[in-house]
Amino acid sequence: MSATTQDYYDILGVKKSAPTGEIKKAYRKLARKFHPDLNPGDKAAEKKFKEINEAYEILSDPKKKEEYDQYGKAAFDGSHGFSGFNAENFGFDFGAGGAEDIFSSLFGTSRQGSVPSTGHDLETHLDISLEEAYSGVKKQITLRREVSCKSCGGMGAEETQTCVTCKGAGSVKQSRGMFRLNQPCPACQGTGRLTIKACRSCNGKGSTTGTDTINVKIPPGADTGSRVKLRGKGGVGTKGGPSGDLLLNLSVRPHNVFSREGNNIYVDVPVTVSEAVLGGKIQVPTLAGTVTMTLPPGTDSGKKFRLKGKGIPDMRTQVSGDEFAIIKIVVPKTVSKKTKEALEEIEKAYKT
Numbered sequence: 001m002s003a004t005t006q007d008y009y010d011i012l013g014v015k016k017s018a019p020t021g022e023i024k025k026a027y028r029k030l031a032r033k034f035h036p037d038l039n040p041g042d043k044a045a046e047k048k049f050k051e052i053n054e055a056y057e058i059l060s061d062p063k064k065k066e067e068y069d070q071y072g073k074a075a076f077d078g079s080h081g082f083s084g085f086n087a088e089n090f091g092f093d094f095g096a097g098g099a100e101d102i103f104s105s106l107f108g109t110s111r112q113g114s115v116p117s118t119g120h121d122l123e124t125h126l127d128i129s130l131e132e133a134y135s136g137v138k139k140q141i142t143l144r145r146e147v148s149c150k151s152c153g154g155m156g157a158e159e160t161q162t163c164v165t166c167k168g169a170g171s172v173k174q175s176r177g178m179f180r181l182n183q184p185c186p187a188c189q190g191t192g193r194l195t196i197k198a199c200r201s202c203n204g205k206g207s208t209t210g211t212d213t214i215n216v217k218i219p220p221g222a223d224t225g226s227r228v229k230l231r232g233k234g235g236v237g238t239k240g241g242p243s244g245d246l247l248l249n250l251s252v253r254p255h256n257v258f259s260r261e262g263n264n265i266y267v268d269v270p271v272t273v274s275e276a277v278l279g280g281k282i283q284v285p286t287l288a289g290t291v292t293m294t295l296p297p298g299t300d301s302g303k304k305f306r307l308k309g310k311g312i313p314d315m316r317t318q319v320s321g322d323e324f325a326i327i328k329i330v331v332p333k334t335v336s337k338k339t340k341e342a343l344e345e346i347e348k349a350y351k352t
Helices: 008-012 020-036 043-059 062-076 101-106 130-135 271-279 337-351
Strands: 122-128 135-147 157-162 172-176 178-182 193-198 207-220 226-231 246-252 257-263 264-271 282-285 289-293 305-306 321-329
Touching: 008 043, 008 062, 008 305, 020 043, 062 226, 122 135, 122 207, 135 246, 207 226, 257 289, 271 282, 271 321, 271 337, 282 321, 289 305
Parallel strands: 122 246, 264 321
Antiparallel strands: 135 207, 157 193, 172 178, 226 246, 257 264, 282 289, 305 321
8 A cells, every 4th residue: 555645756855757866856855855764753753754765665666667657556456565675676685795775875883893993094204315305215114003913814813613593694683673684693793702701912912012113115305394105004904904104204303404495405505705706607406406507797796596406306296496696795704915916906896
């Protein structure tokens, strides 16, 4: 017998021309909203939920939908009456070991304890030099972290037996209103096995804490605040699940020659008075080695010259920044009579 006299399309809020995917999407949204487990004791919600299921049972089946479009609900009277909720119509497998059963798909719940879970992410800190930030570097770091127990393979048990509650299936059938569902076995937490003797190496925990040495590759371009993720080097997972990640927070140590702003490098270049006045070839240090630069005549102290592409490479694009050479005229501390005379001649040049 029909649970409602309302039009099925109106119940789901879709047009008659709606494709199967749109009908399914509308059904899931409404089923989630009016499900009895989310509305305990609400008779109106329970009635609405039945109407939604009835409408979806018809409209999700191409043959039944065609009959409904042609004859209405009369097509399902008698031998064609409503047969109730059909799990196959919205793609769930309620068999043992089914993928998270209906609630994981419809309501976002998970079968905790019955499936492996990923370990926690860990964080640590690493200092590197400016040269290492420029060229990239491989390092070894040592840290203490949880790893899977080698004695028990991470299961926490030396001896186990088949769970008598679920007979090793890992799940048991439970009824929730009109649903017949598979749920993780409460006795074995979904593993299908019961611990007879806990692992002595890890005291049944499944993991041990120890010192671990890890090889780390820092790409060129790292800066203070950069973070490198090492997949699978974090905390150990449970029940054979994958380990978490190790997040490496980087700091670049200050340099005694170069300063850094973003991907650009700055360096003070000392020159003599004669080099500044007459110009010429001077040597400029860079992170890749010393280069020769032409200093134009009459260069003032503080003048800044750009060396394109001699800065730090970008960590993502690997396009290098620039280096800026800042000229610093160095005045001699002691002068001879001859030098003094020469400087006096230079002084005259300022007055012309």
